[in-house]
Amino acid sequence: xxxxxxxxxxxxxxxxxxxxxxxAGAAGYVRSIDLVRPxxxxxxxxIGWSRAETFVLTPSMDGRLLRVRLLRAETPQVTVQxxxxxxxxxxxxxxxxxxxxxxxxxxxxxxxxxxxxxxSATVVDEQRWYRLRAGPFVNEAAARQALANSRSEFPxxxxxxxxxxxxxxxxxxxxxxxxxxxxxxxxxxMTPDEIKxxxxxxxxxxxxxxxxxxxPLLTQLTQQPEFPQRADAQEMLALARERxxxxxxxxxxxxxxxxxxxxxxxxxxxxxxxxxxxxxxRPGRSGAADSDHxxxxxxxxxxxxxxxxxxxSHLESGLAVSDLTTQNALLTxxxxxxxxHGERFDFTTRASAGYGYDMLSDGPGSQSRVSLFFAEMTDxxxxxxxxxxxxxxxxxxxxxxxxxxxxxxxxxxxxxxxxFFGFPVDSTLEGPDSERKFxxxxxxxxxxxxxxxxxxxxxxxxxxxVTDRQAxxxxxxYFRPGITVVGIADFxxxxxxxxxxxxxxTFALPARWTLNLNLDHRKSPGLATRxxxxxxxVRRFDELFGLYTPxxxxxxxxxxxxxxxxxxxxxxxxxxxxxxxxxDASTMTLGSTRESGGVAATPASGTDTAIxxxxxxxxxxxxxxxxxLGLQYQTGExxxxxxxxxxxxxxxxxxxxxxxxxxxxxxxxxxxxxxSLTYSPALRAEMRGKHLTFEVxxxxxxxxxxxxxxxxxxxxxxxxxxxxxxx
Amino acid sequence: xxxxxxxxxxxxxxxxxxxxxxxSGALLAAGHLAGCASEQPxxxxxxxxxxxxxxxxxxxxxxxxxxxxxxxxxxARDYVTLTAVDVNTAGRHATHLVGYAWSTxxxxxxxxxxxxxxxxxxxxxxxxxxMPAGFRSIGVDEPPIPVPSRDALPLTAPVTRDQLxxxxxxxxxxxxxxxxGVMERFDLWRAPGH
Numbered sequence: 001x002x003x004x005x006x007x008x009x010x011x012x013x014x015x016x017x018x019x020x021x022x023x024a025g026a027a028g029y030v031r032s033i034d035l036v037r038p039x040x041x042x043x044x045x046x047i048g049w050s051r052a053e054t055f056v057l058t059p060s061m062d063g064r065l066l067r068v069r070l071l072r073a074e075t076p077q078v079t080v081q082x083x084x085x086x087x088x089x090x091x092x093x094x095x096x097x098x099x100x101x102x103x104x105x106x107x108x109x110x111x112x113x114x115x116x117x118x119x120s121a122t123v124v125d126e127q128r129w130y131r132l133r134a135g136p137f138v139n140e141a142a143a144r145q146a147l148a149n150s151r152s153e154f155p156x157x158x159x160x161x162x163x164x165x166x167x168x169x170x171x172x173x174x175x176x177x178x179x180x181x182x183x184x185x186x187x188x189x190m191t192p193d194e195i196k197x198x199x200x201x202x203x204x205x206x207x208x209x210x211x212x213x214x215x216p217l218l219t220q221l222t223q224q225p226e227f228p229q230r231a232d233a234q235e236m237l238a239l240a241r242e243r244x245x246x247x248x249x250x251x252x253x254x255x256x257x258x259x260x261x262x263x264x265x266x267x268x269x270x271x272x273x274x275x276x277x278x279x280x281x282r283p284g285r286s287g288a289a290d291s292d293h294x295x296x297x298x299x300x301x302x303x304x305x306x307x308x309x310x311x312x313s314h315l316e317s318g319l320a321v322s323d324l325t326t327q328n329a330l331l332t333x334x335x336x337x338x339x340x341h342g343e344r345f346d347f348t349t350r351a352s353a354g355y356g357y358d359m360l361s362d363g364p365g366s367q368s369r370v371s372l373f374f375a376e377m378t379d380x381x382x383x384x385x386x387x388x389x390x391x392x393x394x395x396x397x398x399x400x401x402x403x404x405x406x407x408x409x410x411x412x413x414x415x416x417x418x419x420f421f422g423f424p425v426d427s428t429l430e431g432p433d434s435e436r437k438f439x440x441x442x443x444x445x446x447x448x449x450x451x452x453x454x455x456x457x458x459x460x461x462x463x464x465x466v467t468d469r470q471a472x473x474x475x476x477x478y479f480r481p482g483i484t485v486v487g488i489a490d491f492x493x494x495x496x497x498x499x500x501x502x503x504x505x506t507f508a509l510p511a512r513w514t515l516n517l518n519l520d521h522r523k524s525p526g527l528a529t530r531x532x533x534x535x536x537x538v539r540r541f542d543e544l545f546g547l548y549t550p551x552x553x554x555x556x557x558x559x560x561x562x563x564x565x566x567x568x569x570x571x572x573x574x575x576x577x578x579x580x581x582x583x584d585a586s587t588m589t590l591g592s593t594r595e596s597g598g599v600a601a602t603p604a605s606g607t608d609t610a611i612x613x614x615x616x617x618x619x620x621x622x623x624x625x626x627x628x629l630g631l632q633y634q635t636g637e638x639x640x641x642x643x644x645x646x647x648x649x650x651x652x653x654x655x656x657x658x659x660x661x662x663x664x665x666x667x668x669x670x671x672x673x674x675x676s677l678t679y680s681p682a683l684r685a686e687m688r689g690k691h692l693t694f695e696v697x698x699x700x701x702x703x704x705x706x707x708x709x710x711x712x713x714x715x716x717x718x719x720x721x722x723x724x725x726x727x
Numbered sequence: 728x729x730x731x732x733x734x735x736x737x738x739x740x741x742x743x744x745x746x747x748x749x750x751s752g753a754l755l756a757a758g759h760l761a762g763c764a765s766e767q768p769x770x771x772x773x774x775x776x777x778x779x780x781x782x783x784x785x786x787x788x789x790x791x792x793x794x795x796x797x798x799x800x801x802x803a804r805d806y807v808t809l810t811a812v813d814v815n816t817a818g819r820h821a822t823h824l825v826g827y828a829w830s831t832x833x834x835x836x837x838x839x840x841x842x843x844x845x846x847x848x849x850x851x852x853x854x855x856x857x858m859p860a861g862f863r864s865i866g867v868d869e870p871p872i873p874v875p876s877r878d879a880l881p882l883t884a885p886v887t888r889d890q891l892x893x894x895x896x897x898x899x900x901x902x903x904x905x906x907x908g909v910m911e912r913f914d915l916w917r918a919p920g921h
Contacts, residue, residue, distance in 0.1 A: 619830070
């Protein structure tokens with residue numbers, strides 16, 4: 001009879017020599033019993049019957065016994081035999097700690113347990129743990145007795161079975177007296193000098209990409225007991241195997257590295273390599289090709305898209321009927337990024353441009369635009385970078401896109417200084433305009449106290465030789481787990497007035513509540529001398545000089561600049577695993593402007609207040625769907641609007657996503673006491689392949705406005721169809 | 728590992744009662760840890776599995792572990808839902824943790840690969856065995872808890888009362904998923920009674 005057992009993880013480690021099974025009680029039935037380990041952790045029991053037998057095998061309830069029932073014509077007899085000395089050895093895990101136990105703690109524990117104690121170490125979830133243990137014990141009963149003795153002092157004590165080197169040592173438990181390393185010492189055959197020499201040879205071979213030489217040397221090194229450079233040797237071995245195309249071996253080495261050195265200096269790097277390996281080995285990717293690709297310092301990626309859009313409106317007001325096509329265009333966009341990651345220098349170039357082909361006879365015409373077009377060089381050793389071309393601003397007092405250059409230098413570890421110059425871009429449809437130009441400097445300080453980052457800047461902007469904007473400012477960022485605060489202040493020193501003051505905060509509260517605050521006070525539009533052009537019969541700024549003195553122009557700029565103030569606050573929290581709920585409230589006030597230079601005054605807008613709530617549901621219909629329900633009420637001096645929205649995105653198969661949505665708006669206008677109601681259904685579908693994405697969207701707005709004696713119906717239809725290819 | 732502690736919790740009526748009580752207690756204790764001790768979990772629920780003829784006792788509400796993926800979705804997550812059950816097959820009792828690994832993340836956003844799940848409490852681990860075909864092999868055909876989604880992966884692990892007690896007494900119990908050599912931690916998201 002042959003029975004093969006697969007040893008579970010708790011069945012103890014295989015030992016080289018198994019005690020011969022006993023034949024007690026089986027004499028006369030059994031000629032021999034042998035244990036064989038065919039491979040791995042499997043154990044095969046071979047029972048030779050004294051004569052031909054018919055039998056039934058029955059495992060016991062707890063899986064620890066195997067009953068063999070012989071079926072004979074004579075009086076049946078059941079033989080039940082439990083191994084008197086199990087292959088497992090036991091210990092009582094008295095306590096576990098992330099810090100080592102002192103000899104005193106060991107001695108005190110021995111006194112409590114009434115037996116020997118020792119310390120073993122293990123790594124669980126990347127954390128090294130030290131285990132204070134009593135034992136070993138040769139049977140579970142003795143371990144349970146020790147556990148009972150220890151429970152009062154060690155309430156979280158538990159019985160361990162063959163899960164450390166001490167318990168798996170071949171020999172008697174009495175041999176345990178010292179704490180041993182948990183690291184297996186496979187082949188301690190090299191002297192320290194030999195290790196040093198071999199390491200040097202391996203590094204040299206690795207440096208010259210001679211992996212065939214490096215691998216055996218590094219393998220030999222990793223078989224040595226722990227030495228200072230062993231972690232480096234193992235990482236290098238894994239990398240050498242990976243670069244030799246031995247992906248499985250590389251993966252095994254990386255995994256072993258993480259087991260041994262979970263908090264080592266290279267652990268993060270190794271984790272990333274392992275992730276990259278896993279990603280590269282996904283179906284559909286060629287390992288060899290990608291390996292070669294990864295070797296290249298260049299990465300080039302981008303996308304190309306075309307989308308056709310049409311937008312039509314139908315208006316009926318009293319007897320008047322009109323149809324209007326407001327958009328009929330083909331929009332083409334292209335983006336390209338090329339990066340080179342070198343030993344010292346990184347180079348990046350990025351371009352993003354588009355062309356709108358207008359098919360309307362009375363439309364704005366076909367237009368091309370360039371949003372980004374720059375090249376950047378970074379020296380990681382010297383700590384400088386420079387970027388030249390059309391680029392996005394948004395920080396250090398640079399508002400919007402500009403054509404120019406910025407460069408920075410890491411002066412100290414926590415101080416970087418930057419310089420900027422260039423020409424602001426009003427519209428990406430236009431090329432560089434040298435009439436308006438700026439220079440600026442900034443300093444980035446941080447991170448301080450693991451939380452604070454500061455930026456200070458000064459910028460001077462000239463327009464046709466006149467100061468357009470001259471400001472100093474600061475940005476303060478505070479990041480801590482659960483708290484994010486960003487503050488921005490911009491002060492115009494030419495006009496001696498505060499241009500922008502903004503404070504954004506996100507706070508994680510107990511019970512998974514999140515609080516968002518936003519306080520925003522700013523000039524609107526942003527204060528600049530060019531604001532004087534607003535309402536004036538000029539197309540170029542310098543034409544103002546023929547109409548006004550410089551002082552008058554600056555006053556006009558101030559008169560055209562209003563102030564806006566916005567406060568908003570919101571809370572959100574998840575409910576269950578599938579819902580997220582949020583509530584937001586905001587107020588916004590836009591100030592008045594004065595009459596001057598032939599331009600009429602504009603009154604203050606009053607305060608617009610909005611309150612909205614939204615519920616988002618995830619995975620309600622399956623995996624990956626998102627459903628939203630939203631309600632908003634907005635009230636101000638000119639109108640009140642109540643809006644209700646519902647929408648969902650449903651996966652269909654692996655590639656398709658369909659998103660129907662509906663929005664209802666009820667609006668009351670104070671100016672004529674009219675009421676309008678708008679229904680806006682829409683449907684969007686998207687198919688995403690590996691590189692290619694198709695999308696189609698269609699929708700309508702059906703609006704009716706009741707003005708008492710007159711009614712007005714407006715219908716709008718829109719449609720778009722397009723694709724995007726990413727490479 | 729937790730499963731190395733072979734306590735004879737099964738096999739007797741006493742053992743079954745204690746095991747389920749501890750299971751409830753362990754799950755309730757997790758609720759205390761989450762700071763919502765005022766709410767009580769639902770009591771154990773018992774039903775007859777008509778396909779396996781086993782009586783299944785489910786220990787109150789489930790505990791849920793979540794793995795946030797802010798890079799893939801602000802509010803969508805991977806989850807592991809677990810509950811303790813006693814399976815009474817003709818008087819033979821066995822206690823298991825059963826549940827599902829599931830996700831509300833769009834499949835397109837994540838790569839699928841073989842994963843290994845285990846509960847981690849201090850330095851002890853309890854492997855959760857994936858059972859793509861369901862819980863039939865432990866005597867459970869009718870799911871003890873609702874299946875969270877169509878592609879949820881059933882998980883189970885045999886447990887003893889000592890192990891449940893250890894889980895109850897250990898703060899910071901979590902589930903760790905290992906795939907492609909990378910460990911991902913699921914923190915306690917919802918405890919019974921919440």
